[in-house]
Amino acid sequence: MSKKAINQVKVLIGIFLLTMGLSGTKVFAADEQGKKSNVGVSAVIPDNQIDKEKTYFDLLMKPGQEQELEVNLSNSSDEDLTVEVTANSAFTNDNGVIDYSPVKLDPDPTLKYPFSTISETTKEVLVPAKSKAVAKIKINMPAESYTGVIAGGIHVTEKDKADKTEEGGGGVQIKNKFVYVVGVQLRTEESLEGLKGDLELDKKKIIPTQVNYRNYLGINLQNTQPVYIRDLEVDAKIYRGNSEEVLHQTKTQNMKMAPNSNFNFGVDWENKPFQGGNYKAVVTAKSIDYGEEWSWTEEFTIDADLAKKLNEKAVELDDDNTQLIIMIGIGLGVLLLIIIILIIVLNNRKQEKKRKARNARKKKSSSSKSGSSKSSSSRKSRK
Missing domain, CATH: 2.60.40.10 (Immunoglobulins)
Known part of the structure; x- marks a missing residue:
């Protein structure tokens, strides 16, 4: 085609x-x-x-x-x-x-x-x-x-x-x-009174994925009841490890769910590369038509090998140089420390050499004065 x-x-x-x-x-x-x-x-x-x-x-x-x-x-x-x-x-x-x-x-x-x-x-x-x-x-x-x-x-x-x-x-x-x-x-029953949609979140199905070759995190939400949810709002925040700073957030309104169905709510990774490690998802969902609200806090891990494979396929990926900058900074810091230590050591050696040279000169001078004194005493004795 x-x-x-x-x-x-x-x-x-x-x-x-x-x-x-x-x-x-x-x-x-x-x-x-x-x-x-x-x-x-x-x-x-x-x-x-x-x-x-x-x-x-x-x-x-x-x-x-x-x-x-x-x-x-x-x-x-x-x-x-x-x-x-x-x-x-x-x-x-x-x-x-x-x-x-x-x-x-x-x-x-x-x-x-x-x-x-x-x-x-x-x-x-x-x-x-x-x-x-x-x-x-x-x-x-x-x-x-x-x-x-x-x-x-x-x-x-x-x-x-x-x-x-x-x-x-x-x-x-x-x-x-x-x-x-x-x-x-x-x-088979005309009345649906009393039936409400109910959402569940499976932490095992929080997985990195891609939409049109762009990085997204999929969070699976499941409507376990045989009724529609016609007005759904979801807000998902992602944190790195134990950090309190929001790494990524996606909020979507006016979604719908079929009876007894599930879907992967996508958190936009904002063209950033996936990085292996531990994360935390804080998710809230509201069913406006039923007046229901759900919330979950789940920890999950992104596998480093999977992250690498997805990053290689991703398009328009913004290179995240944060870690590189940190490593370069650490390297420069270590190098600067080594240079400072070398300067101190070399300076100490230089000062030590000067001290020894001064001591040597003093000793030589003292020896010269002592020899001169002995010679003078000898001449006096012969007289």
């Missing part, structure tokens, strides 16, 4: 993510020229819809019930289109956004019934030119009553179609693709 094609797909996915959510509005993806997609997607709302005003699926079902959902697909273009349809469990991505993409992700350990395992879809649907088609999704509810929400999404996207570019040498490109998600909420 060419870089141009990759960028086109990224633009569309970005537009989709900005507009996606459990929203009842129709969403059309635009191409890079701003044109709307020729495909329309809408849910066929069944009788057991809890809120008929919603245009995503919000269904009250019985334990063990089987039900077939329908999604209308329309194609206003002049050529047939094949769309791919998948039923995916809701999860929370590392941006703190509820996501329904068809990614290979292990379900959270607290998720008892992933939507992807209780639903089946027709993988591909042909939508004729200037016509409509229906995608069908079969739901098999668990046999036991379930308190809370089973959350998922019906992910609709155009099947990849590779075309040769006409402007020579361009190779094979992928056409712009639309992406659309119809949200699904399933429950």
